[in-house]
Amino acid sequence: MKAGRADASRPSMSIDQSTVRRIANLARIAIGDEEANQLVPELSKIIDMVAQLQEVDTSGVEPMAAVIPHPMPLRDDVVTDGNRRDDILANAPEKAQGFFAVPKVIE
Secondary structure (H helix, E strand, O other): OOOOOOOOOOOOOOOOOOHHHHHHHHOOOOOOOHHHHHHHHHHHHHHHHHHHHHHHOOOOOOOOOOOOOOOOOOOOOOOOOOHHHHHHHOOOOOOOOEEEEEOOOOO
16 A cells, blocks of 8 residues: 555545534634635545554554653752742842732732
8 A cells, every 4th residue: 555545445534624614613713615625635634644553553562752762861859949038039029928929819
């Protein structure tokens, strides 16, 4: 089977203009008639490609986070910026009892 072409033995999901409009509505995307007509074959190709990928046997493949095996770099969990309350509050426009003071908001 050639890449990018649907297999004739595999049933294809039918994408029509009403389906495209429904998807656009759910995604809150405004599209016109011309755009909807252009998206019909594009979405059909995407659906066919996903169906083709679902046929691949991945039973012997372990799940992975990346294609390249790369260990996650870790650092020591150490507090490095503590006890600087006065430095941080020095830039506050208003402060009260060692905290930032903000106006009261009640609805």
